Amino acid sequence: MLNGKIIENVLCAALCKGGDFAEIFVEDKYNSNIKLVGGLIENNMSGRDYGVGIRIIDKLNCIYAFTNDSTEENLIKVAKEAASALQNASIDLKLNFMKSDITNYNPIKIMPSSVEKKKKIDLMKKGYEAAKSYDSVISQVIVNYLEEEQSVLIANTEGLLAEDRRVRTRFSVGSVASKDGEMQQGSYGPGASMGFEFFDKINVEEVGREASRIAKAMVYADHCPSGVMPVIMDNEFGGVLFHEACGHSLEAAFISKGTSVFTDKLGQLVASPLLTAIDDGTMPNEWGTTNIDDEGTPTKRNLLIENGVLKSYLIDKLNGKRMNMESTGSGRRQSYKFAPTSRMNNTYIAKGDSNLDEIISSTENGLYAKKLDGGSVNPATGDFNFAVMEGYLIKNGKILKPVRGATLIGNGLKVLELIDMVGNNLSLGQGMCGADSGSIPAGLGQPPLRVKSLTVGGRMGDE
Amino acid sequence: MAYRELINKIFNKGKEKMEDLEVYIESSKQIEIKIFKGEIDKYSISESGGLSLRGIHNGKMGYSYTEKIDESSIDMIVNEAYENAKYIDTEDKEEIFKGSDGYKEINSYGEELSATSIEEKIDLVKKLEIEALSLDERVTSIQQCGYKEFDKSRYIVNTKGVDLSDRLNGAGIYIVVIAKDGDDIKTGMGFRMIRDISQIDYKAIAKEAVDEAISSLGAKPIRSNSYPSVIKNLVFADLLDSFISVFSSDYIQKGMSLLKDKVGTKVASPLLTIVDDPYLKEGFIRGFDDEGTKTTYKKIIDKGVLTTYLYNWKTAKKDGVESTGNGARGSYKSSLSISPTNFYIEKGNNTFEELIESIERGVYITDVAGLHSGLNPISGDFSLSASGYEIIDGKINRPINQITIAGNFFEVLNNIDAIGNDLKFGFPNLGYFGSPSIKLNNISVSGE
Numbered sequence: 001m002l003n004g005k006i007i008e009n010v011l012c013a014a015l016c017k018g019g020d021f022a023e024i025f026v027e028d029k030y031n032s033n034i035k036l037v038g039g040l041i042e043n044n045m046s047g048r049d050y051g052v053g054i055r056i057i058d059k060l061n062c063i064y065a066f067t068n069d070s071t072e073e074n075l076i077k078v079a080k081e082a083a084s085a086l087q088n089a090s091i092d093l094k095l096n097f098m099k100s101d102i103t104n105y106n107p108i109k110i111m112p113s114s115v116e117k118k119k120k121i122d123l124m125k126k127g128y129e130a131a132k133s134y135d136s137v138i139s140q141v142i143v144n145y146l147e148e149e150q151s152v153l154i155a156n157t158e159g160l161l162a163e164d165r166r167v168r169t170r171f172s173v174g175s176v177a178s179k180d181g182e183m184q185q186g187s188y189g190p191g192a193s194m195g196f197e198f199f200d201k202i203n204v205e206e207v208g209r210e211a212s213r214i215a216k217a218m219v220y221a222d223h224c225p226s227g228v229m230p231v232i233m234d235n236e237f238g239g240v241l242f243h244e245a246c247g248h249s250l251e252a253a254f255i256s257k258g259t260s261v262f263t264d265k266l267g268q269l270v271a272s273p274l275l276t277a278i279d280d281g282t283m284p285n286e287w288g289t290t291n292i293d294d295e296g297t298p299t300k301r302n303l304l305i306e307n308g309v310l311k312s313y314l315i316d317k318l319n320g321k322r323m324n325m326e327s328t329g330s331g332r333r334q335s336y337k338f339a340p341t342s343r344m345n346n347t348y349i350a351k352g353d354s355n356l357d358e359i360i361s362s363t364e365n366g367l368y369a370k371k372l373d374g375g376s377v378n379p380a381t382g383d384f385n386f387a388v389m390e391g392y393l394i395k396n397g398k399i400l401k402p403v404r405g406a407t408l409i410g411n412g413l414k415v416l417e418l419i420d421m422v423g424n425n426l427s428l429g430q431g432m433c434g435a436d437s438g439s440i441p442a443g444l445g446q447p448p449l450r451v452k453s454l455t456v457g458g459r460m461g462d463e
Numbered sequence: 464m465a466y467r468e469l470i471n472k473i474f475n476k477g478k479e480k481m482e483d484l485e486v487y488i489e490s491s492k493q494i495e496i497k498i499f500k501g502e503i504d505k506y507s508i509s510e511s512g513g514l515s516l517r518g519i520h521n522g523k524m525g526y527s528y529t530e531k532i533d534e535s536s537i538d539m540i541v542n543e544a545y546e547n548a549k550y551i552d553t554e555d556k557e558e559i560f561k562g563s564d565g566y567k568e569i570n571s572y573g574e575e576l577s578a579t580s581i582e583e584k585i586d587l588v589k590k591l592e593i594e595a596l597s598l599d600e601r602v603t604s605i606q607q608c609g610y611k612e613f614d615k616s617r618y619i620v621n622t623k624g625v626d627l628s629d630r631l632n633g634a635g636i637y638i639v640v641i642a643k644d645g646d647d648i649k650t651g652m653g654f655r656m657i658r659d660i661s662q663i664d665y666k667a668i669a670k671e672a673v674d675e676a677i678s679s680l681g682a683k684p685i686r687s688n689s690y691p692s693v694i695k696n697l698v699f700a701d702l703l704d705s706f707i708s709v710f711s712s713d714y715i716q717k718g719m720s721l722l723k724d725k726v727g728t729k730v731a732s733p734l735l736t737i738v739d740d741p742y743l744k745e746g747f748i749r750g751f752d753d754e755g756t757k758t759t760y761k762k763i764i765d766k767g768v769l770t771t772y773l774y775n776w777k778t779a780k781k782d783g784v785e786s787t788g789n790g791a792r793g794s795y796k797s798s799l800s801i802s803p804t805n806f807y808i809e810k811g812n813n814t815f816e817e818l819i820e821s822i823e824r825g826v827y828i829t830d831v832a833g834l835h836s837g838l839n840p841i842s843g844d845f846s847l848s849a850s851g852y853e854i855i856d857g858k859i860n861r862p863i864n865q866i867t868i869a870g871n872f873f874e875v876l877n878n879i880d881a882i883g884n885d886l887k888f889g890f891p892n893l894g895y896f897g898s899p900s901i902k903l904n905n906i907s908v909s910g911e
Contacts, residue, residue: 045527061504063503176841185841226907226908226909374836378832379606380650407846411865455684455865455866457847
């Protein structure tokens with residue numbers, strides 16, 4: 001994407017006022033989005049993201065600059081402008097790039113861009129028909145198709161030179177159900193680090209029916225009651241529990257500054273002994289998998305919590321330097337417009353012994369959150385929240401009725417101790433995670449599990 | 464204009480395949496400074512941009528974009544836009560606009576900001592951090608302390624005669640402090656939007672953040688119940704932002720907003736007036752929208768009655784009305800959508816103190832979390848993690864947290880009991896949202 005000589009000259013310019021480390025990140029990305037509303041293609045946008053980010057690290061400080069103009073002349077100008085924030089003597093650099101060998105965890109069979117648009121649109125219309133015809137209460141259906149092919153080149157003054165290509169495909173359906181002047185929605189959007197062969201793995205009609213099933217269930221649901229109760233979270237996107245309640249707070253960006261509730265807790269029991277949690281950037285073709293992170297470090301399987309004991313943080317280079325620890329291959333960024341920082345790849349809770357039926361039948365009264373929506377956390381306090389997309393009240397060990405509009409809140413450190421049953425069927429969901437270095441694809445998952453008591457925020461009801 | 468020659472070449476090439484064409488270019492400069500323990504934790508500068516092409520082929524609009532703004536991209540964007548247009552099958556017609564009469568002369572560029580040296584800006588952020596750490600010994604660390612500045616130029620040129628450009632700049636400074644008392648940890652935030660650095664009182668920002676953190680130490684949940692409540696101005700502004708799609712003609716036409724068929728009817732308390740004002744002095748001033756339509760001041764809700772939706776030309780044509788000048792491109796990567804300009808609730812007659820005093824037993828909500836997930840613009844339902852204070856006998860009694868507030872946006876609009884005179888704007892998003900503090904008859908609180 002850029003030749004070695006130019007890279008070397010730019011890195012030298014970046015350290016012309018001193019500094020310990022310089023890095024160049026080159027990105028060339030093709031995106032295509034197609035949107036179908038009410039059965040008709042309404043929008044069709046495609047294009048190319050292209051740019052270069054230059055980072056200088058001086059002690060523990062980071063200088064970052066980016067540009068769309070990748071001529072050598074401009075890159076050197078930008079590198080020097082960035083360097084002008086420093087006042088040290090120039091560093092004499094002799095770089096000998098070692099091209100990294102990369103293990104490919106994401107084999108791609110059919111490049112999405114090589115497939116004609118008509119095929120993609122046919123799939124969208126199929127998904128639409130299945131969603132729309134699911135039930136007469138379904139009043140609107142929106143289908144989105146997304147493909148991206150991101151090529152990156154990363155080089156730094158440690159001699160690293162690495163290239164990677166990330167291909168992702170996603171198909172999502174949002175259904176609206178209307179009844180008696182009320183509207184509810186359901187959505188389902190599987191995605192993978194795969195090419196067009198993704199559609200051999202998923203059935204677009206099932207995706208459409210799933211979105212409509214949720215919308216229909218929720219339009220017939222009562223408001224969720226409020227209160228503190230046991231909550232069972234199902235697998236797949238239920239993993240948002242760990243992602244928000246704990247994952248973000250394990251990111252080195254907060255640990256290294258002492259602003260996370262998990263600071264100085266390595267080796268300590270921080271969760272129920274039933275809990276083992278992993279962040280794994282190497283799971284083949286998973287949504288959050290990359291061969292190398294956005295600093296060029298190979299991704300890894302990182303055991304975060306084992307039987308309740310905190311084993312590892314998620315670490316990028318700069319925060320690793322602050323903490324005197326090695327990168328865990330967790331330096332990620334949305335694009336060349338962001339300096340990388342520690343982030344999650346695919347984060348999940350390992351499976352346990354129980355099955356979902358047992359968990360439900362051993363719960364006298366509580367909430368069964370079958371589908372969860374997004375959430376957020378304040379890493380300093382550990383206070384988190386996330387929304388329930390599809391919920392059911394449990395009475396005497398049985399599912400009583402669907403309920404809607406619930407939000408679950410709690411505190412990360414406390415909730416991990418309160419997990420008292422862990423199921424045996426793990427599965428993963430796909431999300432977009434927003435934080436300091438932008439919005440990135442993140443996988444998340446868990447088996448079904450129960451939290452002994454959690455605050456459920458619904459509307460006051462008769463329960 | 465530097466892009467003139469490139470645009471002409473794109474049009475020449477595009478005309479071979481498409482009837483009408485439009486180029487939308489954004490070019491922006493950004494500066495970001497973050498301070499941690501008196502040192503520059505992150506300093507980021509950038510110049511970047513992108514070019515979007517949209518073009519009509521057989522009456523259908525296709526889009527494409529590139530961040531490589533040079534001749535090497537011409538073939539790619541023309542081909543992509545053409546290919547993309549071929550597959551559009553919606554019956555809603557999207558056209559390229561011919562331009563308005565009489566654009567207002569405005570200046571949305573602040574010279575003061577660009578004239579201030581980077582050292583002064585860094586110095587201001589450092590002072591803010593030191594000040595916040597000095598105010599109370601329970602403030603143990605700073606989670607975030609930074610400054611962000613943008614300088615954005617916009618060009619809209621099309622083959623029907625629109626040829627417009629403008630430049631907008633602004634900055635924000637913010638701090639999030641962490642206060643500790645034993646095991647109890649709380650955070651507090653302060654921020655200002657900046658037009659002129661010399662006008663910024665960093666001590667006041669630090670004090671706001673520290674007061675918020677310290678006064679919430681010792682917070683505990685409150686009993687689940689339905690309470691009269693005061694919603695802090697910034698929190699209500701965020702709610703308005705999160706539910707903005709209910710006012711969008713696009714969502715109305717797709718059957719995804721419950722305000723469908725409600726123009727001219729009462730949808731809110733008679734106390735409530737909501738305005739979209741592109742010329743608001745303290746706001747972001749824009750003389751034309753992202754389609755090149757002249758922007759206009761308008762009331763969206765006037766004393767409780769819905770007066771209009773927000774329109775671009777595509778949706779206006781479908782409803783047989785004029786565009787309200789709210790055509791928006793989220794960025795050059797987005798197709799045409801709808802967004803407000805400066806969108807706010809007009810201030811009322813009560814002071815903040817009067818709002819609090821009017822409540823015998825209730826809650827004052829100062830913070831909510833989960834706005835991107837805990838609310839549903841289609842149903843209007845929301846359930847949000849919240850914190851604030853308990854009100855007893857017209858006075859703030861104690862801090863509360865680990866609660867949720869839940870309700871329905873459309874019911875909330877009707878439930879407004881009084882409106883404060885403390886109009887304040889939040890962080891700018893696609894639009895710029897403001898609200899005074901709002902008193903509600905009741906809100907459902909889930910706690911203990």
